[in-house]
Amino acid sequence: MHPPLTPHRHPLCLEIIEEFQKCHLEHPIGKFFGECTELKVKLDRCFRQEKAVKRKVNFERSKKLQERLETIRKEETAET
Numbered sequence: 001m002h003p004p005l006t007p008h009r010h011p012l013c014l015e016i017i018e019e020f021q022k023c024h025l026e027h028p029i030g031k032f033f034g035e036c037t038e039l040k041v042k043l044d045r046c047f048r049q050e051k052a053v054k055r056k057v058n059f060e061r062s063k064k065l066q067e068r069l070e071t072i073r074k075e076e077t078a079e080t
Helices: 011-026 037-079
Strands: none
């Protein structure tokens, strides 16, 4: 199973998503017998790469937020 193939949510995989959807349209019966499997594998790999990039960005954002909160806490303890 893959996530919903909405282009705005997966900009890095847009080209593969379009190819995959085109394959499904061109092979309405063949898609059940492995006609589009190669594209599905590519799509899964792309989603994994995209998730890794998002995870890294979120981790960096979280680290910055933690540092900011730490400085705010230090300032508050220094004032009291």
